[in-house]
Amino acid sequence: MRITMIGTGYVGLVSGACFADFGHTVVCVDKDSGKIDRLHQNIMPIYEPGLDALVASNVKAGRLSFTTDLAEGVKDADAVFIAVGTPSRRGDGHADLSYVFAAAEEVARALTKPAVIVTKSTVPVGTGDEVERIIAEVAPDKGIKVVSNPEFLREGAAIEDFKRPDRVVVGAEDEQAVQVMSEIYRPLSLNQAAPVLFVGRRTSELIKYAANAFLAVKITFINEISDLCEQVGADVQQVARGIGMDKRIGSKFLHAGPGYGGSCFPKDTLALLKTAADNDTPVRIVEATVQVNEARKRAMGRKIIKAMGGDVRGKKVALLGLTFKPNTDDMRDAPSISIVQALEDAGAKVHAYDPEGEEQARPLMPNVEFCTGPYQAAENADALVIVTEWDEFRALDLKRMARTLNQPLLVDLRNIYPAQFAQDAGFTIVSVGKPAID
Numbered sequence: 278m279r280i281t282m283i284g285t286g287y288v289g290l291v292s293g294a295c296f297a298d299f300g301h302t303v304v305c306v307d308k309d310s311g312k313i314d315r316l317h318q319n320i321m322p323i324y325e326p327g328l329d330a331l332v333a334s335n336v337k338a339g340r341l342s343f344t345t346d347l348a349e350g351v352k353d354a355d356a357v358f359i360a361v362g363t364p365s366r367r368g369d370g371h372a373d374l375s376y377v378f379a380a381a382e383e384v385a386r387a388l389t390k391p392a393v394i395v396t397k398s399t400v401p402v403g404t405g406d407e408v409e410r411i412i413a414e415v416a417p418d419k420g421i422k423v424v425s426n427p428e429f430l431r432e433g434a435a436i437e438d439f440k441r442p443d444r445v446v447v448g449a450e451d452e453q454a455v456q457v458m459s460e461i462y463r464p465l466s467l468n469q470a471a472p473v474l475f476v477g478r479r480t481s482e483l484i485k486y487a488a489n490a491f492l493a494v495k496i497t498f499i500n501e502i503s504d505l506c507e508q509v510g511a512d513v514q515q516v517a518r519g520i521g522m523d524k525r526i527g528s529k530f531l532h533a534g535p536g537y538g539g540s541c542f543p544k545d546t547l548a549l550l551k552t553a554a555d556n557d558t559p560v561r562i563v564e565a566t567v568q569v570n571e572a573r574k575r576a577m578g579r580k581i582i583k584a585m586g587g588d589v590r591g592k593k594v595a596l597l598g599l600t601f602k603p604n605t606d607d608m609r610d611a612p613s614i615s616i617v618q619a620l621e622d623a624g625a626k627v628h629a630y631d632p633e634g635e636e637q638a639r640p641l642m643p644n645v646e647f648c649t650g651p652y653q654a655a656e657n658a659d660a661l662v663i664v665t666e667w668d669e670f671r672a673l674d675l676k677r678m679a680r681t682l683n684q685p686l687l688v689d690l691r692n693i694y695p696a697q698f699a700q701d702a703g704f705t706i707v708s709v710g711k712p713a714i715d
């Protein structure tokens with residue numbers, strides 16, 4: 278199949294490279310010429326493990342190419358995937374669909390033969406209908422079909438998730454479009470037996486939001502349970518294990534921490550609330566989740582301040598990890614942003630180290646001093662805080678770290694160090710959802 282991917286961000290570039298790896302011929306289009314220039318030099322515009330090698334091998338095989346010229350890019354396409362951003366619209370939280378609609382219109386004008394336009398971006402229910410309306414206006418006789426195919430990959434594990442997904446969801450209203458989508462995903466379903474779920478387009482659009490909202494609820498649930506654990510002397514990791522072994526609950530997404538962030542859960546929960554409100558069907562459990570999570574991020578700042586004795590004016594705090602999760606450089610809505618703000622508001626000076634996130638973090642936290650490694654960040658600091666559980670923070674030389682710090686205080690917001698282990702290295706440790714230590 279000849280596939281065109283509009284947008285070479287976290288989703289578009291990974292999906293495009295993986296489709297090429299399945300044997301399809303893929304052209305990736307982005308209007309950001311800087312990104313396309315870098316891709317031509319095999320420099321990845323984002324950090325995603327394994328992506329550079331995957332891109333390089335498929336470019337070399339002649340199956341993957343890049344352009345800023347949309348008309349050229351869609352010329353021979355059987356399917357054009359739209360994978361542009363859908364950020365929260367300022368004011369009401371609705372997904373900003375202007376990039377999707379603009380791309381759809383441009384694609385429809387440029388197509389010269391019948392093709393399927395596939396919305397891979399996360400879009401509210403009814404967006405496919407609107408895309409269809411736009412196409413009917415600008416290109417009524419080109420035989421263009423509109424399909425929804427939401428993406429469920431996780432940053433940091435995106436290639437594996439794309440190639441071995443739990444399921445692929447396709448929302449189509451047209452038999453011909455179903456055929457094209459089946460052909461596109463055939464290599465994947467053959468190899469891995471990943472079920473491709475064909476549903477109506479509106480159902481497909483809602484599946485994506487329902488999935489993300491459910492996961493956000495699950496994380497927020499265990500976060501609230503972790504607060505309760507701290508009050509009643511229970512251990513949230515053991516509680517999570519104890520409930521997660523029940524197959525009806527499942528063990529994933531039960532890690533207590535500083536609250537969810539990233540480019541998806543915050544904006545997608547807000548967009549679902551807007552859709553629900555517009556349809557007079559409030560989803561109160563998601564409303565509560567959004568509020569609790571927002572409050573939690575800032576509360577983590579207060580937790581650190583409390584651990585440091587309540588007054589941090591003039592003190593130095595070393596933060597390890599800034600991205601919303603490990604193995605990505607994505608800083609969108611990362612909890613670290615609220616944590617840094619709370620610490621700086623209280624008069625602390627923040628030194629930070631993140632293996633990949635520094636470039637995106639710098640403009641978001643202009644007063645932070647960025648360091649080149651965990652030990653440099655810790656020099657003369659009054660507390661060490663683990664915000665993101667990058668692998669390289671899992672086996673720190675804690676004895677050396679304790680000597681490097683001004684105060685051997687560890688606030689472990691990801692529970693990667695057992696209390697006894699940290700104490701043996703000379704640390705006072707504060708974890709999340711653990712009984713207080715004498």
Ligand code: NAD
Pocket residue numbers: 283284285286287288289306307308309312347360361362363376379380383397398399400428429430431432540541
């Ligand atoms: P991104 O911001 O990283 O990338 C979007 C890209 O689209 C940018 O490079 C931008 O320049 C380009 N673009 C915008 N308009 C264009 C146009 N008209 N023509 C060509 N290029 C254009 O976004 P992302 O994180 O990849 O997310 C894309 C969509 O996928 C969003 O709807 C998001 O919610 C969804 N999604 C993201 C993830 C994730 O983990 N990031 C996972 C699942 C779904």
